[in-house]
Amino acid sequence: MAYYAKSKGQRVVDWSIHYGLLACYLFFALFPLFWLFKVAVTPTKLLYSEGIRMWPSEMTWANFTQVMTDTDFPQFFINSAIVSGSTAVISTLIAAAAGYSFSRFHYRGKAVIIVLMLITQMFPLVMLIAPIFRILTPLGLTDSLLGLVVVYTAFNVPFATFLMQSFFDGIPKDLEEAAMIDGNTRFGALVKIIFPLTLPGIAATLGFVFTAAWSELLFALMLVSSPDAVTFPVGLLTFVSKFSVDFGQMMAAGFLALIPAAIFFFLIQRYLVQGLTAGAVKG
Numbered sequence: 343m344a345y346y347a348k349s350k351g352q353r354v355v356d357w358s359i360h361y362g363l364l365a366c367y368l369f370f371a372l373f374p375l376f377w378l379f380k381v382a383v384t385p386t387k388l389l390y391s392e393g394i395r396m397w398p399s400e401m402t403w404a405n406f407t408q409v410m411t412d413t414d415f416p417q418f419f420i421n422s423a424i425v426s427g428s429t430a431v432i433s434t435l436i437a438a439a440a441g442y443s444f445s446r447f448h449y450r451g452k453a454v455i456i457v458l459m460l461i462t463q464m465f466p467l468v469m470l471i472a473p474i475f476r477i478l479t480p481l482g483l484t485d486s487l488l489g490l491v492v493v494y495t496a497f498n499v500p501f502a503t504f505l506m507q508s509f510f511d512g513i514p515k516d517l518e519e520a521a522m523i524d525g526n527t528r529f530g531a532l533v534k535i536i537f538p539l540t541l542p543g544i545a546a547t548l549g550f551v552f553t554a555a556w557s558e559l560l561f562a563l564m565l566v567s568s569p570d571a572v573t574f575p576v577g578l579l580t581f582v583s584k585f586s587v588d589f590g591q592m593m594a595a596g597f598l599a600l601i602p603a604a605i606f607f608f609l610i611q612r613y614l615v616q617g618l619t620a621g622a623v624k625g
Contacts, residue, residue, distance in 0.1 A: 382594040405594035418577030430552040441506030459500040509543030
C-alpha cells in the first residue's frame with residue numbers, strides 16, 4: 343500500500359511538472375499574440391493614458407476598419423499571398439526533384455553540388471543585396487513580385503532540398519524496385535508509390551518555405567519600392583511616420599497578417615505533424 347501511495351504521488355508530481363511546463367510554454371508563445379490583439383483593439387486615446395493594463399477599459403474595432411479601408415494594406419496582403427504561395431510551390435517542386443536525385447542516384451559531381459548548396463547558406467544576406475540588385479536590374483526584375491519570387495526561391499531551395507532528401511532517404515528503395523518489376527516506369531513508381539508517402543514531407547517543406555517568404559523583410563525592402571509590389575512586412579513600416587507611430591493600426595495590420603498563415607497551417611496540419619515527427623519513432 344505504501345508503495346502504491348508513493349507511486350501515485352510520484353505520478354501526481356510528474357503530471358504537475360509536465361503540464362506546468364506546458365502551460366509556461368503556451369503562455370510564453372501566445373502572450374505576444376494576445377498583446378498584439380489587445381493593442382489593436384485599444385482606442386488611440388487610451389494607449390498612453392491608461393499605461394500598462396492587461397485589457398483596456400474601452401474596446402474598439404476602428405483600427406481594423408481603418409487598416410482595411412483607409413490604407414493600402416489589402417494590396418500589401420495580396421502581394422504577400424502571391425509571393426509566398428508562388429515561392430512555396432516552386433521551391434517545393436524544385437526541392438522535391440533535387441532531393442529525390444540526391445537520395446536515389448549516385449553521379450559525378452553530386453558531392454560538389456551539395457557543398458555549393460551548403461555554401462550558399464553561409465553568407466549573410468546583407469552582403470548579397472548589392473550583387474542581387476545588380477543581377478536583377480538588367481533583367482527588369484527589380485521592383486516586381488516576380489523578382490521577389492525568384493530571389494526567395496533561390497534562397498529557400500537549398501534547405502528545402504536537404505529537408506526533402508531526408509524524407510526520401512526514409513523510404514525504402516525496395517518499394518520502387520517492386521513497382522518497376524510490376525511494370526511501372528521509375529516515374530510511375532514515383533507518382534504512385536513515393537509521392538503519397540512523401541506528402542508529410544512536402545507539407546513540412548511547404549510550411550517552412552511559405553513562412554520564410556511571408557515574413558521576409560530585407561529583400562522586400564531593398565528590391566521593391568513601388569506601392570503595387572510592396573509586401574506586408576514592408577507595408578507595416580508605413581504606419582511609422584517621422585514624428586509618431588500609429589501602434590493601433592500597426593498591430594491591427596500585424597494581427598490580420600497572421601490569418602492567412604494560420605489558415606495555411608490549419609489546412610496542412612495533418613501532414614505537417616506527420617512530417618515533423620517522421621523518423622522519430624521506428625517500429
